[in-house]
Amino acid sequence: GQSLEQPSEVTAVEGAIVQINCTYQTSGFYGLSWYQQHDGGAPTFLSYNALDGLEETGRFSSFLSRSDSYGYLLLQELQMKDSASYFCAVKSNYQLIWGAGTKLIIKP
């Protein structure tokens, strides 16, 4: 079967750094994507990793290890507006397979 595992909830303090992990098991792999979704909003694309290593985009970074079928999203200098759900996703058979999502709670 195809599945992505990520923690259901992560709590962090404003200004801190948080890492959201994702492990995947899929038939065929092109790359790992991350999406952010605020309550009541639509998912928005954050990042995509096709090769091993770290990709940095401002305060957000994403990492992939293909040999370990593992990736993570790293959020630095957390702000209250980063409170949202974060989904990892993998493309398979022309569609995205989504993780269950991680709710990030940020405390002042």
Place this chain on the structure above:
Amino acid sequence: DTEVTQTPKHLVMGMTNKKSLKCEQHMGHRAMYWYKQKAKKPPELMFVYSYEKLSINESVPSRFSPECPNSSLLNLHLHALQPEDSALYLCASSQGLAEARNEQFFGPGTRLTVL
């Protein structure tokens, strides 16, 4: 224009009603998607259109009927829905199904309530 628009934003309908959801994008994307999302769950794929042809139907009940009139428009026709169909319906588009990155752009969604 990097926006996907959806109308209406909210819809309340009875189980005997017929209604349609509309989606539009002007990014020249060739793939368009309908998703259903329940609270605290990931988006659940319903249909995928590629070059205006239905490519994927994820065993969706026939009370949901998609339509792609042209490369910019995607409709979802609703008929005889059940209360359990109440959800957020999201439209998305991407450059194409063959693109490895498959970055999808989502519309704001239609919040559907079936009474």
